[in-house]
Amino acid sequence: MTKRFKLSDVPVYPMNFGDNRFAASFQFISHFRYSNEHTHLDGAPHRITEPHVHGHYEIFWIKRGSGVLCRGHQVIEVSARSLVIVAPSDVHHWLRTKDLEVSILRFTESFMTTVDFRLDYFELRAQLQAGGSWTIQLSDDENSLVDQLFGFLNDSAGLAFNERNELLGSILLMFTYEIRSFHARRGQSIVGNQDSLTVRFKLALEAQCPPLTSVNQFSRRLGVSRSHLQSRLARTTGRSPSDFIHKKILFESKRLLLHTNESSEVIGKRLGFRSPSYFAIFFKRYTNQSPRSFRIDRISTSEVGHPTSV
Numbered sequence: 001m002t003k004r005f006k007l008s009d010v011p012v013y014p015m016n017f018g019d020n021r022f023a024a025s026f027q028f029i030s031h032f033r034y035s036n037e038h039t040h041l042d043g044a045p046h047r048i049t050e051p052h053v054h055g056h057y058e059i060f061w062i063k064r065g066s067g068v069l070c071r072g073h074q075v076i077e078v079s080a081r082s083l084v085i086v087a088p089s090d091v092h093h094w095l096r097t098k099d100l101e102v103s104i105l106r107f108t109e110s111f112m113t114t115v116d117f118r119l120d121y122f123e124l125r126a127q128l129q130a131g132g133s134w135t136i137q138l139s140d141d142e143n144s145l146v147d148q149l150f151g152f153l154n155d156s157a158g159l160a161f162n163e164r165n166e167l168l169g170s171i172l173l174m175f176t177y178e179i180r181s182f183h184a185r186r187g188q189s190i191v192g193n194q195d196s197l198t199v200r201f202k203l204a205l206e207a208q209c210p211p212l213t214s215v216n217q218f219s220r221r222l223g224v225s226r227s228h229l230q231s232r233l234a235r236t237t238g239r240s241p242s243d244f245i246h247k248k249i250l251f252e253s254k255r256l257l258l259h260t261n262e263s264s265e266v267i268g269k270r271l272g273f274r275s276p277s278y279f280a281i282f283f284k285r286y287t288n289q290s291p292r293s294f295r296i297d298r299i300s301t302s303e304v305g306h307p308t309s310v
Contacts, residue, residue: 010091011259013052025056025111026168028153029104034067034097051093056108059175060084061146065099069135076135081143083136083179089206090134103150107172136182149175197222198236201229205248213249213272215241250286253279257295264291 034048051070066079071092078084086092138146149171156167200222218241219226233241249271256267268279268291283291 010051010053010255012255013054025108026165026172027104027106028150029102030150030154031063032102032104034065034094034100034102048094049096051091053089053091054086054106055088056106057088058084058086059105060086061103061105061150062100063103064101065097067097067100068095069093070095071134078135079137081138081140083138083146083182085134085136085179087134087206105150105153105172105175111169111172136179136186138182142178142182145178149178197224197229197232201233201241201244205244213245215245218245246282246286249282253283253291254294257291258298267291 060083062078062080062082062084064080066077068075068077069084069092071086071090075095136142152171153168156164156171159167201218204218204221215226215229219229222229224232229241233239233244253267253271256262256270257264260267262270264279265276268276271279273279273282280290283289283294287294289297
């Protein structure tokens with residue numbers, strides 16, 4: 001049975017643990033075993049059985065054992081010789097594990113801007129999540145190939161920084177192309193029947209934490225005019241870019257109010273508001289509460305407990 005949660009209550013776990021031989025924007029854990037719900041990596045506790053999200057990608061290679069993983073309200077059993085792909089903003093948690101041994105690859109969008117990656121971020125995300133799929137049961141040949149790629153990652157630790165980053169970028173590129181071929185063999189398309197610009201806008205919106213705050217920022221990033229983006233979203237979704245952006249900002253503001261000790265002023269500034277009053281006006285427009293009242297009410301009703309820094 002999945003756990004009930006509100007999106008605004010879900011904490012973001014940072015990429016601040018793992019193998020320090022790699023850059024902060026790219027991390028690789030060659031071997032890890034999930035033994036209990038309060039998992040420790042390099043001394044950092046992470047409640048893997050509680051719903052959470054990341055601001056980075058995670059690719060799990062399940063080497064041994066089994067488990068039940070929840071993504072949103074989807075539940076799937078995973079076993080040895082499988083890949084699990086978790087994208088930024090995917091709410092997920094392990095429902096249970098049994099002798100689960102994995103290798104984990106983590107990377108951020110910023111990593112792709114520091115190497116000659118030769119692959120657009122949105123194309124990457126579409127390749128990794130073809131047809132909405134986020135798990136792949138591997139054949140013997142596919143499993144051997146993944147084993148080889150993870151072996152390359154392990155061997156790169158002794159290289160100089162620049163050489164290592166170039167190699168990591170090449171390995172990640174190979175990973176994404178192989179994952180695309182895995183999907184293709186199973187008859188899964190890259191973006192299905194969805195409008196490509198709409199998909200790229202939604203992916204760009206999800207990838208930003210904190211989010212971009214203006215339609216112009218997104219149109220520049222997507223390489224289209226503001227009017228073209230507005231008309232396309234109106235036709236495909238019936239909504240405006242501003243509506244999507246405001247909902248994302250509201251989600252992030254609630255999460256920060258509930259799961260950090262930061263003041264409303266700091267949160268508003270982080271989310272791009274010019275002053276605390278602008279943030280308060282925006283928040284009250286959608287919730288009929290001030291940020292302070294929202295935080296106090298949630299804590300007093302014990303819905304999420306006391307906020308803690310994440």
